[in-house]
Amino acid sequence: MVTGWFAGDGDDFTLLGTRCSACAAVFFPREDGCCRNPGCAGGDLAEIPLSRRGRVWSYTDSRYRPPSPYVTDPELPWEPYTLIAVELAAERIVVLGQAVPGVTVADLSVGAEVELVPGVLHEDGETVWTTWRWRPTGVTA
């Protein structure tokens, strides 16, 4: 569904972006067409891994079941999940993602350090859809 947005397992799991060879602009989600810097004549876009750690720019949660196309089982009670927008210093970009299950807004503060881990977005009988999750550093849940 989002081919090439992340790769690796465990401690090697990273988000994948692209970087312009001409101006060094970074893109996530990956930009494979043309560099979107209006001051750039356009270079080759090469895949790069993004930093695995960053700082919380802001956070919130979803206390109500989101509509489709988010996949949830309406038979199960709604369990709120937390969303974290994370600032990656090297790339100077903010990337939104869900927190690992069990992390609530009470566990977070703006500026706190988080790290990237793989997670399961959804699974059915045939497929497991992997996604990225943010986890406060020092938490092993």
Next chain:
Amino acid sequence: MTGDVAVLGAGMHPWGKWGRGFVEYGVAAARAALADAGLGWREVGSIVGADTVRGGYPGHVAGATFAKALGWQGARVTSVYAACASGAQAVAAARAQILAGLAEVVLVVGADAAPKGFFRPAGGDRPDDPDWLRFRVLGATNPTYFGLYARRRMAVHGDTLEDFAQVKVKNSAMGALNPYARYRKRVGAEEVAASAVVADPLRLLDICATSDGGAALVLSSVEFARGRGAAEPVRIRAVSTVTPTYPNTVLDLPDIATDSAAAVEPAAETFRASIARAAYEEAGLGPEDLSLAEVYDLSTALELQWYEDLGLCGEGEGAKLLREGATAPGGRIPVNTSGGLASFGEAVPAQAIAQVCELTWQLRGEAGDRQIEHARVGITANQGLFGHGSAVVAVR
């Protein structure tokens, strides 16, 4: 000023959840605006519709839909879609036609019949659509973005939940006086605090609802207005429809990430601030000239952000401005005298037009119980999904 166009008429259909089709709301608003202008539909040379997306295939071609419902009469027709900025783009298209001499009188109409619950993208598997992706991959609804902005303000500027609640208290008091508003009950801070959390830290009464509704304007050249006896009509002096500037470093709906600032230093002003600046520059005036503002209060916290982006106060001082009463009726710069989205809810193609209706009534002195004294200059501010700026400056 040669760039001005006159607002000859303004009209609305009351907002709510009426359960009828959007065409009905748009036609009612259009007829009200025509009656207000004292014009017959056949005197209108051009109609511009702000498109309605939900309720069918993507993009009801609203201009022709409203023209057909009003009765085909051969007018020039335009349909525009710019998400929440659709209404402002409709006004911009109408103004351009008038200033270019393509039409003397243009009818601008926007209307919607909103679905229940959260706004959501159209169906199907569409991973090339950023709006579809943020729902599918993250479950990031509109309120979760509002929550991110609110929590960020609390951390950076020290805003409190009470500050957010007071925006609702202020706007609901104005909406209670507006016969077109959906919610006409004054809300207290304790009611906001008692409502359910939707997206931390925001509660149900911090977030605007979805609504049915319609709004319309009759615009003309200033010469035409004078010919019809309107010696001193309300005039539109600026319409800002700018895009962001790369890199856009504030996480915006519907994006999963910001632009990176690794290659290019970001501009000193944010996208929302640039929307206002473009409007001020075109109008040749500034925030100090304003009598009132209608801003896009998708959430209570976002209204405070607009105070700063419009230059009504310095960065981080939005809550202070609110606490001082400056943005309440009787204050230095009343904001959302209509009651805002807090009182209307979202009817996407109509809301930027409805903002201009409110400016028109205020500048004419026809706003009834919610009238601001000596109103001379007003601005609207709005932001359309996918990078559409929207601001209109009207003067009297």
